Amino acid sequence: MNLVEMKKANRSQVYQLVYQNRRISKTDIAEVLNISIPTVSQCVNELKQLDLIMEDGFFESTGGRKSVAIKCRDDIRIAIGVDIRKTMVYLVALNLYGDIIGSSQKEILFRKDEVYCAHVADYIIDFFEKLHISGELLLGVGICVQGLVSQDGKYIVSGRMMDADGFSASDIGKYLPFPFNPVLKHDTELAASYALWKNPGIKDALFLMLNPNLGGAIILNGQLHKGKTQSSGLIAHMTLMPEGKCCYCGKQGCVESYCSVNALLDGFEEELDTFFEKLRAGDEAHQKRWEEYMGYLSRAIYNYQVLMNTDVLLSGEMALYLTEEDLEHLMELTLERMGIMEKLPPIRVIGENDVAPGVALYFIVNFLKEYMPDTFQHPEYYD
Template sequence: MTQTTWNQHLVKKENKAIVINIIKEQSPISRAEIAQKTGLNKGTVSSLVAELIEDHLVTESGPGVSSGGRRPVLLLFNQVAGYSIGITLEVNYILGILTDFQGNIIIEKNDPHSQQSVEETMKQLKELIAYLIKAAPHSSYGIVGISIGAPGIINKDGDILLAPNLGWKDVSIKGELEAAFLIPVLIENEANLGAYGEKKFGSGQGIENLIYISMGIGVGSGIIINGELYKGNNGFSGELGHMTIDTNGPKCRCGNKGCWELYASEKALLNKVNKGKKQHYLHLDDVLELARSSDPSVLSSFDEIGHYLGIGMINIIHTFNPEKIIIGNRMANAQTFLEDQVESTIKKHILPLYQFNTEIAFSRLPIHSSTLGASAISTENFLNSYLFKQE
């Protein structure tokens, strides 16, 4: 191919991406509106739309409202052309969802998980994936991808290099899953997926500079700068749970001392309320129940966790000056018992210049942000490979 025809080829693919994205975001929409909003000429729009219809990614609906003259036919994004699987592998649960191409959840399954070996976890993951695949309605493209979020340091190839709270080191699960299901698999840090999920579906919509804190058994974070996920030089960014807040503190599973997650996480809370107790072990749901009934010792535990959550957030605010920080994962369910202490701690320690103009939010999709982010990434990867495939 000559340089010129190659360039024309690329321009066509880029235009097609523009067209499908506007239909996906703004459907129902007419061909004329697409031309008007994108600046592409009507002939180009029509021929690209014809290809998308032929490929089952776009459908036509009845006429829309017209301001006189012939009523235009409206175009719809065919969100059921295929499905994606999103999974969050956490220390104490594995959540799997099947979504359509717009991120609507078709079916979900939340399995308890505990300190299991890689082999046992793989068995559980495969059963979950098989269950979700079986539940998928018939579609043109079938299941286009499986994305799995895990709490740990993951390299660009999807190898889990270190997941202290899972007790995993140098674990690769991507190849085995791809071989088992013949579907592209992506392994990514769960907090990165959470940030992405919040940006796309949650309270991060329209926010360009956003920090998502995944507050589960451990603490992770996903960083969005100028609208893009910031992954760092090797893809290792966001290990804020292991920032040191007390050099003389207790030892963390990562090897360091006094890491933030030892003071502000589900595990920190559970250790505190269960300390020295002889009765049965209290889980998060039990602790929330006690807090709702105003149990004074549980409420003071929440105050202490909220204080340390605020301390970590001060460091985040001073480092990133974000528009918004979203607290997600299971501890977001404790908003009522944490938010006052978080706010007063931040107010007390923040540099005056910052004037506390970072919005603090608790996720409305607590355990779903990363799982929804996961399935959305699978869908996007599929659409990109469809649009930019080699012909």
């Protein structure tokens, strides 16, 4: 390693440490990285010139001079994520930590035509303008549409839920005055990627997104498992009840037909919040449906656990309504099915509607990779 490379490596390490700690002193940086104070000062000055870090007051003194606090500037770049559903569009803006700094949702019925695409683009532009942030700070816009994505990520190959076959991010992106990511990813993968970002301790897990349509992803060794044909984790289309209810995929008895939010609400003609209000109030019909639903969900989890035996992470719209008692009951039902096992890895709620943050994360990670490239080794999703 020559001198230039060494300086760059030191700067990268310093930035990574400041970023991870959010607020730290030069002395602590020197101690952790085992480099001299002059080297730390040089790196800090270079990073300040790049607007990546700033001084932020002082730490409390323990007897000597107060140490200057160095913090990462999380506001120098943002990214926008767009989650397109059949009847809704969800938008979020993320800062450099992946924290949500703005969000919006609007009812827009999906159509595969130019009028729809221009309408959504106008909504995105209006959302950005209301953030009152300079256009120079916007890294870009990521777009997600429900459906199976082509291996090159350019278009939807199977979008039966929304009649989105052939749809691409460019259909909307061409109307935007901002950079956008032309590569599409599966919505559940995006939500799982955001969960991994916010919870880096996750190693092995089944990620279940309890939305109107069920989504699943498998996490192994802290990474999304894609499979050879990029279709791993499609638990929604495992057969739960042979010769059972018809699924939109054309098969019968899929997990989707029994464990999605649409399946829970089938015949009730009401929104999810109303269902849970009546359930918690003790309505007999809602309690009966909920018990049936929990039985089906426990069976789906059992089928997975027999093979994988990992944590189960619940996300999506329904996750907001789940109580600790619900999770305990779900675990009890799953264990009853196991028979040969007395204990299973935990079932827990990890998020709500994280698809839009997941698609925005692409830009955040790729920006950070410029300044601390060794930090982001795993997710091919971000490339």
